[in-house]
Amino acid sequence: MTDLHKLDELLRATDGDAGCAAGAAILGAYVDLELAGEDPARAYLGTAIHLMSCSACRAEHDGLLEAARRYGDVRPQ
Amino acid sequence: MGPRGADETVPASDHSIDACDLGRVVTVAPSSTEASCVDATPRGLDADSRRWVEQLRAGHPRQHQTVARLYDVLRRVAWFELSRRRQQLQSVTGPEFEDLAQQAADDALVNVLDRLDEFRGLSRFTTWAYTFVMFEVSAKVARHAWRRQPPGLEGIEWEALPDPVALQPEELLEQRAQLDALRQAIGKLTDRQREVFVAVALNDVPIDVVALKLGTNRNAVYKNLFDARRALRARMAAAGQPVSNGNGGDIGPAGDAGLDRSGAAWSR
Numbered sequence: 001m002t003d004l005h006k007l008d009e010l011l012r013a014t015d016g017d018a019g020c021a022a023g024a025a026i027l028g029a030y031v032d033l034e035l036a037g038e039d040p041a042r043a044y045l046g047t048a049i050h051l052m053s054c055s056a057c058r059a060e061h062d063g064l065l066e067a068a069r070r071y072g073d074v075r076p077q
Numbered sequence: 078m079g080p081r082g083a084d085e086t087v088p089a090s091d092h093s094i095d096a097c098d099l100g101r102v103v104t105v106a107p108s109s110t111e112a113s114c115v116d117a118t119p120r121g122l123d124a125d126s127r128r129w130v131e132q133l134r135a136g137h138p139r140q141h142q143t144v145a146r147l148y149d150v151l152r153r154v155a156w157f158e159l160s161r162r163r164q165q166l167q168s169v170t171g172p173e174f175e176d177l178a179q180q181a182a183d184d185a186l187v188n189v190l191d192r193l194d195e196f197r198g199l200s201r202f203t204t205w206a207y208t209f210v211m212f213e214v215s216a217k218v219a220r221h222a223w224r225r226q227p228p229g230l231e232g233i234e235w236e237a238l239p240d241p242v243a244l245q246p247e248e249l250l251e252q253r254a255q256l257d258a259l260r261q262a263i264g265k266l267t268d269r270q271r272e273v274f275v276a277v278a279l280n281d282v283p284i285d286v287v288a289l290k291l292g293t294n295r296n297a298v299y300k301n302l303f304d305a306r307r308a309l310r311a312r313m314a315a316a317g318q319p320v321s322n323g324n325g326g327d328i329g330p331a332g333d334a335g336l337d338r339s340g341a342a343w344s345r
Contacts, residue, residue, distance in 0.1 A: 007255065010278050011313075011320050013306035020296040028200030028208045054299055056284045060211040063161055067154045067207040074150045074203055075125050076132050076143045 012053045018046025023057050031064045035072070126202035133193055147189065147206065152182035154207050158214045165218050165283070167225070177217050185209040219285035255318045262312035270305035277302050 023030075026044055033040040041048035051058045118130050132143040156178040159166065169177065188209040196205055263271055272291075276282040277298070288298045310320050 007259075007320055011306045011310050013303050013310065017303060019303075020299050024208075024212070026199060027211075028204040032200040032204050053303075054284070056215065056295060059162070060208075060215060063158045063211050063214070064204065064207055066161070067157065067210070068201070068204040070157070071150050071154055071207070072201055072203050073125075074146075076128050077139070077146055 014049050014053065016046050017050045017053060018044070019050060020054060020057055023047040023050050023054075024060075027057075027061060027064060028068075031061065031068050032072075034065060035068055120198075122198045123201060126196075126198060129202040129206075130193060130196060133190065144186070144190070148182060148186050150203070151185050151189075151206065151210055152178060154210045155179075155181040155185065155214060158210060159218075162214065162218055166221060169221065177221070181210055181213040181217055184213045188213075215285055219283060219289055222283060222286050223289045255313070258313050258316045258318040259309065262309045262316070265312060266305050266308060270301050270308065273298055273301040274305040274309070278306070 023044075023046075026047060030040040030044050030047055033043065051061055118127060122130070129143070129147070131137060132139045133147065134140065137143070156175075159174065159178050159181070166174070166177075185206070189206045196202060199205075263274065266274060269291075273287060276287050276290075277284050284295055284298050284302070288295050291298065313320055
C-alpha cells in the first residue's frame, strides 16, 4: 500500500487545482484565515488543492504562516 | 467540488505585476471603489493595517520611521525564512547568509512600497508584506542552487519510485508491470512534459530551479507538470495499470476537467 500511495503522490493531479499564480495572489488571506482558526479551503478551495501538490508553493505557505504567527502583530510606531 | 473563493482566480488585468524575478504574477482586480477614491487606502482595514499603509505613503510625516520599522521586520522575517530553508542553501553561512537575508528584505521592501496602492485588505498588512519576502527568498534559494550546480534535467532517478525490497513475489511482479507501464507512458509525453516530470517528480529538482533552467516561470512549469501527471495517469489506466487515488479507488482516464484554466492561473 505504501508503494501504491507513493505512485499516487507522484502522479497527483487533482481537479480544481488553482495553480501557482492564483495562489500567490491570495496567500496572505489564506494564511490569516488559518491563524484565525478558520478553514481557508472554504474560501480558497483551489489553492488548498494546489498546496497539496506543489512543494514550492507549500514551502512559501509554511514560511508565511510561521512569519505571520511570529511577526504578524508588529505595528508601525 | 465546492465553489472557489471569488478572489482566488481573478482575471488578468492591467494591474498584473511581477512579484519576483521568477515571473510570478500577483494580480489584483481593479475595483470601482478604489479607482474613485482620492485616498487610495481601502476601506474596512484593521487599525494597524491602516496605519501601516497611511504612514508608508510618500509625504507622511512619519514615513521615514515607518519604512525603517518595516524594513527591520522584513529583514527578521527573511533571516528566519532562510534559516528554515537552510538545508537548500547547504554551504551558505555567516556573512553570505546575512547578505542573502538583506537582499531578500531589500527587494521585498521595494515591492511593498511600489505596490502599496494594491493592498486590498484581504489579509493583514504585515502578512501581505511578508508574502513578498517569501517570494524573494524562493527566488534567491533557487538562484543559489542553480549557480552552485545547475541540475541535469535528464536521466531518471528511479529511486523516487516504490521500493521493491519489502514486497512479496507476486506484489513485486505487479509493481514491475506498473513501472514498465510508467516508463512507456513517460516516453510518450511531449518533450517539455517529460523534461519537467523527470526533473521535478522523479529527480526532485526544485520547480523554481527548473524554471530558471528553462527560462520560464514556476506557474508555467507547474502546468507542464500537471498535464504530464494527468497524461501519465490516463495512459497507465489505458494500459491496464490504473493508479489508485488517496482513498484507494482507481482513477480511469482523465477528462478535460483538471486545472482551473480561467483567469490569472493560466493566462501566462
